[in-house]
Amino acid sequence: xxxxxxxxxxxxxxxxxxxxxxxxxxxxxxxxxxxxxxxxxxxxxxxxxxxxxxxxxxxxxxxxxxxxxxxxxxxxxxxxxxxxxxxxxxxxxxxxxxxxxxxxxxxxxxxxxxxxxxxxxxxxxxxxxxxxxxxxxxxxxxxxxxxxxxxxxxxxxxxxxxxxxxxxxxxxxxxxxxxxxxxxxxxxxxxxxxxxxxxxxxxxxxxxxxxxxxxxxxxxxxxxxxxxxxxxxxxxxxxxxxxxxxxxxxxxxxxxxxxxxxxxxxxxxxxxxxxxxxxxxxxxxxxxxxxxxxxxxxxxxxxxxxxxxxxxxxxxxxxxxxxxxxxxxxxxxxxxxxxxxxxxxxxxxxxxxxxxxxxxxxxxxxxxxxxxxxxxxxxxxxxxxxxxxxxxxxxxxxxxxxxxxxxxxxxxxxxxxxxxxxxxxx
Numbered sequence: 001x002x003x004x005x006x007x008x009x010x011x012x013x014x015x016x017x018x019x020x021x022x023x024x025x026x027x028x029x030x031x032x033x034x035x036x037x038x039x040x041x042x043x044x045x046x047x048x049x050x051x052x053x054x055x056x057x058x059x060x061x062x063x064x065x066x067x068x069x070x071x072x073x074x075x076x077x078x079x080x081x082x083x084x085x086x087x088x089x090x091x092x093x094x095x096x097x098x099x100x101x102x103x104x105x106x107x108x109x110x111x112x113x114x115x116x117x118x119x120x121x122x123x124x125x126x127x128x129x130x131x132x133x134x135x136x137x138x139x140x141x142x143x144x145x146x147x148x149x150x151x152x153x154x155x156x157x158x159x160x161x162x163x164x165x166x167x168x169x170x171x172x173x174x175x176x177x178x179x180x181x182x183x184x185x186x187x188x189x190x191x192x193x194x195x196x197x198x199x200x201x202x203x204x205x206x207x208x209x210x211x212x213x214x215x216x217x218x219x220x221x222x223x224x225x226x227x228x229x230x231x232x233x234x235x236x237x238x239x240x241x242x243x244x245x246x247x248x249x250x251x252x253x254x255x256x257x258x259x260x261x262x263x264x265x266x267x268x269x270x271x272x273x274x275x276x277x278x279x280x281x282x283x284x285x286x287x288x289x290x291x292x293x294x295x296x297x298x299x300x301x302x303x304x305x306x307x308x309x310x311x312x313x314x315x316x317x318x319x320x321x322x323x324x325x326x327x328x329x330x331x332x333x334x335x336x337x338x339x340x341x342x343x344x345x346x347x348x349x350x351x352x353x354x355x356x357x358x359x360x361x362x363x364x365x366x367x368x369x370x371x372x373x374x375x376x377x378x379x380x381x382x383x384x385x386x387x388x389x390x391x392x393x394x395x396x397x398x399x400x401x402x403x404x405x406x407x408x409x410x411x412x413x414x415x416x417x418x419x420x421x422x423x424x425x426x
Contacts, residue, residue: 001025005078007103009033009040009067011154011255011322012147013084019158021059023182029067030074036105037067048321048348049362051155067418069108080119080180082105082145083131094263095124111253113139116173118213120147122200122260125267128193143168144193145177146200149255152319165189166180167196180236199265202262205278210245212284213345218248218425219291228425229407248424250379250405251288251327253316260323262329289327292405293334294375295422299375305339305413308398310373312366312388313380314346314356315408321348328379331405333357345369347382370396381406390417 001024006017009031017029031037036046043057051164059065068074075081086101100123111117116138119127128142130333135142144167164186168174174190189199218228228248235242252258268275268289292303300307316326323329332342336357340416343361345368352362363369370376378385386409394400396419401420402409414421 002080003078004028005030005074005080005081005107006084006364007071007107008084008086008099008121009036010084010086011045011049011151012149013082014040014045014047014056015049015052015149015154015158016056016082016084016120016147016382017065018059019155019294021062021065022055023180024064025180027059027065028074028078030069030071031067032069034069035169038069039071042068043214044156048319049154050152050165052317055155064403071103072110074308075107075110075112077112080118080177081111082117082120082228084120084124084147087121087123088185089259089260089262093266094108095122095259095263095266097124097130100127100131101134104131107133108137111137111140115140115178117142119197120205122146122256122263123197124263125194125197125201125283127197138252138326139307141168141170142193143177144172144196146196147188148200148203150399151322152317156282161186162185163189165191165199167191169193180244186317190196198267201260203350204226204256205264205281207245207256208261208285209281211247211249212288214246215248215288215424216284220285221425226355226425231425233370236318245386247381248407249381250292250331250424253327253330255322255324266375285327289330289334292331292379292403292424293338295403296331296335296340296375296377299340299403299420299422300399304335307334307340307375309342310344310376310397312342312369312376312378312385313345313381313382314348315348318380318382319322323349326355326380327358329355331377331379332360336360337376343369343371346380367392372396372398373397375401375403378406378408381408383408385409390414390419 003026006013006029009029014240015247017027021027045052047383085103087098090096131142136413178188221228235241265275265278313327336381345363345366400418407423412420
């Protein structure tokens with residue numbers, strides 16, 4: 001078994017740490033946040049993700065997993081050091097490398113000779129060389145091993161990935177990193193560092209493209225009187241297309257797609273190519289936010305000032321508590337600008353959050369959020385929403401109107417209960 005240090009106990013770091021510990025590796029997770037480390041040492045997860053709690057407790061009890069705030073303590077005698085720190089966007093769309101640089105500086109003198117430093121974070125193309133320059137340790141290798149974890153199913157994705165991508169200057173180092181995953185059945189892509197780093201950006205940008213494409217098609221369906229759900233079935237059965245990431249909504253968001261799509265645009269610009277297609281993908285996404293607001297405006301008679309809007313769903317997708325670049329929050333901000341009064345409910349959001357506009361009232365109950373509302377808006381595709389009763393909702397509302405931006409409600413049931421129903425592409 002290998003000894004592994006995970007630098008950063010955030011979403012990617014914690015998931016990777018507990019999963020590698022489950023495989024039998026000796027894992028030390030580092031984070032500079034003392035409160036977070038203390039909580040994790042008690043076996044209390046700091047992220048909302050299925051299976052994390054059980055794996056966290058199991059790793060601590062087995063002795064395979066521990067936590068620290070000391071970089072030198074974390075990497076001491078480790079065979080592998082995995083960088084899982086934030087890589088936010090700069091104003092121009094480029095990637096902020098400062099967290100990676102600072103983390104690398106913190107442990108460079110404590111690395112044992114022959115250690116392999118793994119870039120797990122989504123980093124700028126060429127970052128392996130940049131980390132090498134920061135470390136100034138010719139006796140240490142730096143490789144790229146991008147993550148492809150989906151929030152809400154990260155543990156499942158870790159243990160059953162579609163592929164493992166490793167980029168290294170020396171194929172032997174790449175194979176050593178691939179061997180950490182202990183699964184000979186998983187397809188391997190062993191390549192150079194620049195290609196591995198680019199794969200991550202292109203994968204996310206392509207998925208964002210599919211989402212923008214289907215949202216644009218949904219707008220066409222509304223104009224033609226076609227049904228987007230049947231259309232998706234019709235094209236999704238084509239093996240060349242597939243049905244994944246062809247679900248219309250209020251726009252796409254989260255911690256990865258917006259950042260990585262903007263970053264790929266910046267990368268393309270530096271490479272001498274204007275990526276007009278990707279510019280359109282971002283423009284369509286912004287347009288989709290506005291289209292949902294327009295539907296809400298129409299639902300209340302054309303003027304949002306003073307309108308009472310009930311919202312179900314705040315996170316950028318279901319089965320997570322992540323609010324970063326959530327299209328739901330973008331729509332809410334646009335509503336607030338026009339003077340709407342918003343009361344919201346989300347099953348994973350129990351208290352105020354800096355990303356939620358201060359004027360938004362939070363409810364702990366979905367029906368309470370609808371009290372005296374002029375319109376109900378569904379903005380996140382939580383499965384529990386499908387079970388909520390339209391008749392009970394109707395009793396709370398002032399006007400019976402619903403904008404279902406995720407197409408999760410049973411349209412006929414809500415119309416039977418007296419609601420005016422607007423979906424996306426139908």
